[in-house]
Amino acid sequence: MSHRNGNRDTRTRADRTSHLTAACLSLITLAIKLPAAQANEPGISPRSILIGQSAPLSGASSGIAMRFRRGAHDAFNEVNAHGGIHGRQIVMIYRDDAYNPGKTRTNTDRFLTRDKVFALFGYWGTATTQSALPLIEKANTPLIAPTTGAQLLRKPFNKLIFSVRASYHEEMEVLVNHLVRFGKNAIAIVYQNDSFGMDALEGAKAALQRLGLKPITTVAVERNSSDTDEAVRQVALSKPKGVLILTAYPPIPSLIRKLRQRGSSAQIMTHSNSNAQNLPPDLRHSIGVSQVVPYPWNPRIDLIRDYQSAIRNHDKQPTYDFASLEGYIAARALIQALEKAGPNPTRAGLIKSLESMREVDLGDYKLKFSENNHNGSNFVQLTFLMGEKGSFIH
Amino acid sequence: MPANSSVTLLYAIFFILTVASFGLAKWIKNRSEIAIQSSLLSPMGSLYIFTTAFLLSNVIFQMNNLRTAVTQEVVTLNKLGAVMFVLPPEQRIEGRRLLYDYTQSIAEDEAESMKRGERNDTTQAAIDRLRDFLASPEAALPSSAPTTPESANYLRKASDFGFDLVDARERRLSLSSQGNPLRLWLAIGVMYFALTLLAYLVHNGKWTTIWLTTILLMSAPIPAVMLFIYSNPIAYGLFDMTSPFRAVLARSI
Numbered sequence: 001m002s003h004r005n006g007n008r009d010t011r012t013r014a015d016r017t018s019h020l021t022a023a024c025l026s027l028i029t030l031a032i033k034l035p036a037a038q039a040n041e042p043g044i045s046p047r048s049i050l051i052g053q054s055a056p057l058s059g060a061s062s063g064i065a066m067r068f069r070r071g072a073h074d075a076f077n078e079v080n081a082h083g084g085i086h087g088r089q090i091v092m093i094y095r096d097d098a099y100n101p102g103k104t105r106t107n108t109d110r111f112l113t114r115d116k117v118f119a120l121f122g123y124w125g126t127a128t129t130q131s132a133l134p135l136i137e138k139a140n141t142p143l144i145a146p147t148t149g150a151q152l153l154r155k156p157f158n159k160l161i162f163s164v165r166a167s168y169h170e171e172m173e174v175l176v177n178h179l180v181r182f183g184k185n186a187i188a189i190v191y192q193n194d195s196f197g198m199d200a201l202e203g204a205k206a207a208l209q210r211l212g213l214k215p216i217t218t219v220a221v222e223r224n225s226s227d228t229d230e231a232v233r234q235v236a237l238s239k240p241k242g243v244l245i246l247t248a249y250p251p252i253p254s255l256i257r258k259l260r261q262r263g264s265s266a267q268i269m270t271h272s273n274s275n276a277q278n279l280p281p282d283l284r285h286s287i288g289v290s291q292v293v294p295y296p297w298n299p300r301i302d303l304i305r306d307y308q309s310a311i312r313n314h315d316k317q318p319t320y321d322f323a324s325l326e327g328y329i330a331a332r333a334l335i336q337a338l339e340k341a342g343p344n345p346t347r348a349g350l351i352k353s354l355e356s357m358r359e360v361d362l363g364d365y366k367l368k369f370s371e372n373n374h375n376g377s378n379f380v381q382l383t384f385l386m387g388e389k390g391s392f393i394h
Numbered sequence: 395m396p397a398n399s400s401v402t403l404l405y406a407i408f409f410i411l412t413v414a415s416f417g418l419a420k421w422i423k424n425r426s427e428i429a430i431q432s433s434l435l436s437p438m439g440s441l442y443i444f445t446t447a448f449l450l451s452n453v454i455f456q457m458n459n460l461r462t463a464v465t466q467e468v469v470t471l472n473k474l475g476a477v478m479f480v481l482p483p484e485q486r487i488e489g490r491r492l493l494y495d496y497t498q499s500i501a502e503d504e505a506e507s508m509k510r511g512e513r514n515d516t517t518q519a520a521i522d523r524l525r526d527f528l529a530s531p532e533a534a535l536p537s538s539a540p541t542t543p544e545s546a547n548y549l550r551k552a553s554d555f556g557f558d559l560v561d562a563r564e565r566r567l568s569l570s571s572q573g574n575p576l577r578l579w580l581a582i583g584v585m586y587f588a589l590t591l592l593a594y595l596v597h598n599g600k601w602t603t604i605w606l607t608t609i610l611l612m613s614a615p616i617p618a619v620m621l622f623i624y625s626n627p628i629a630y631g632l633f634d635m636t637s638p639f640r641a642v643l644a645r646s647i
Contacts, residue, residue, distance in 0.1 A: 386494035388643035
């Protein structure tokens, strides 16, 4: 009996030991497995989430990209100062591509293979982003808030790309409608000879076509070039009432100056990524600029109050502008998505989280995503550079 | 004529008058024995001082009028900009652009023209474009727009401010160009000649004459300078017309 009992006791003890061992093993396995799962997710560590941005941080287009980065940085700093996202700090690494598609591709390759970032963020430019697309798709890495409104990132639908700004076609609609509405039907177009310029040109032509019009002339200029003599000659000869400049910054000052020197009084209009804020003061008069975010000096909007507060908290000399506001909005969208993705984020989880943001109110400003729609905003407003210092009015 | 050349010419005329009166006094003294009491200079001098004071008060009055007119114009620009905020964004941006365009044209183009007492064609074109906009349906509120305290009287106010702007410009332009009152010029010239002649007649001696001439030349043309300033305070730098407009452009209309 006692033996039996002893046996039973022994068996019970053995069973207990075996259960305990199994439980311990399970816990150890779980403990090993959990960080392993996190360690397998690129860019996620127990204390940080790594994201990468390639943008022109040098060269003529650097101003707008730097301002975008500053706005995003201030938003990330704010959330990091309050403990980060589920205990992890957002760490953003930057690489300069000087608005050169080849460098963007190299930067992306480094982000994905060497740095092993969790997501890509705020890529600047159309041709540059386009050059990185094959790598992004191969690595199945989400790209949040590329600062381009080109159709090629929207059509065909790409499940990895989430945009927080309106398309160039929507910007062209606003610019063309304004010119035609106020009697400037004779419109000349100067566009950049690459995928960005062609996309914007198509948008402008489509907007004119909807009004039963055609551009009176279209002239191409090369990317990063300020050789504009021939373009100005052709535009001036066509005697336009309005001129759409659909290029990045480098040729714009020369185009405006030479057109005015030729006596043209045509209304000059350009797009949100033109970096018009960097124009020399003598040229910053009566230039129409479409914008894809609200007016950053209007504190009546909740989002703008938050943005201004973030800028003031982190910058010694706070200045507000459209590009940093776009960066701030993009960062806020990413922060919300990461929070929703939970304590163990994955790239697939981030995509799912963004798609579930059906109507995110950032403070009188909404972003709307879904499984079939990765374009969060179609907000466009027209501004003009006017006044003593060539400030934006709206 | 540029402001600096006018003042130089003025001093040249007064120098000639001084030399002429000195020559005449010498000729009179050589031809006849005259004994004019020096106490006669006092009422003559007083008359000259009163004339100067009268002209000075007129200049100050004129300056104040001009300053008031410019301030009124700036206030009207601000008010017109403010009422435009009730318009939908697509209409508002064009209205504000035209308003800025007009203001900038005053500060850059018309301020220069006004130094010559002239109006400016570019500024005229800018205000015409603004008036065309205000007269068009683009400056009206859409019928679907909700009524708010600011939009309730929009049409009447926009119309009033539009006309006030035209009035303010005309007032500013008229105050900057008063013309040259020839009779007043002659009166000052004759009075100065009489005063210097009297001074040379009652005083003798080399050093007395040198100092008398110096003092007369230094102080005598002042009333005439006042008259110049009265005719156009902007041209003579007494009133910087551009600064109120530049200030409003820097702030925001």
